[in-house]
């Protein structure tokens with residue numbers, strides 16, 4: 001446990017990876033470095049990516065103070081560039097990989113990052129602060145139709161119409177610049193409901209849009225699997241149904257031999273399974289649920305390369 005982020009399902013992931021001394025592992029979502037550190041402590045070497053400069057700096061000093069010098073390579077990049085990153089490093093096979101999707105506690109808790117309605121700050125929400133698109137651009141610049149799409153698709157927000165109508169009305173008078181202003185508009189658009197803060201779904205939707213979280217996720221899983229050595233495993237932890245569905249379908253497809261239409265008498269697709277499924281939708285233990293609130297929504301899926 002660190003102030004930066006408490007890793008979810010750390011034991012389950014480390015055990016599933018069955019870390020080989022000297023083996024090479026990919027951690028696409030470095031964060032506070034919890035999963036990477038556990039892999040290194042078990043004898044592995046790590047290539048890790050994160051879009052967030054804070055994560056790279058924090059993990060580097062953590063690894064150095066743990067005596068892990070020379071055992072890791074940290075790259076500030078999108079894990080969706082896995083093939084290019086590993087090619088540039090001259091690496092043609094990995095022994096295992098982990099993706100622990102979404103945002104870190106640090107990103108939520110640093111009010112100025114604009115991820116949370118708990119703090120009043122500029123509407124930012126960028127994991128990678130080198131990118132230009134911010135939540136403020138989405139809220140003030142997107143058409144009504146596009147805002148509705150974002151809130152419906154990425155927030156599954158039943159009150160999207162009312163929220164978007166009020167956003168459009170307010171922004172005609174003045175730009176909406178802060179998380180506080182947006183949360184107030186949402187409060188005025190949504191009747192009281194159980195199950196979390198009224199702004200939760202809208203903030204999730206904006207964050208997913210700003211960071212392109214779901215785009216190319218299935219492709220990234222396939223790319224990582226393509227470089228797994230036989231018997232190597234990919235572990236993915238998801239935190240909401242949208243990303244979980246993408247991973248579930250990608251894993252199912254990779255674990256299936258023929259994907260022809262059932263009405264065809266013989267296979268014409270030639271599709272061959274590249275993995276077998278080891279765990280589907282594994283949840284955190286009772287103990288972890290008690291200790292780490294974030295683990296409540298976590299789902300772990302694991303595939304093994306054939």
Ligand SMILES: C[S@@+](CC[C@H](N)C(=O)[O-])C[C@H]1O[C@@H](n2cnc3c(N)ncnc32)[C@H](O)[C@@H]1O
Nearest residue numbers: 007029031032033034035050051052078079100
């Ligand atoms: C849940 S945290 C990971 C926590 C980490 N496993 C640990 O144990 O400390 C997710 C991290 O992944 C990063 N991230 C999310 N999507 C990414 C992407 N597509 N490419 C690179 N990093 C990403 C976020 O910036 C964040 O730091």
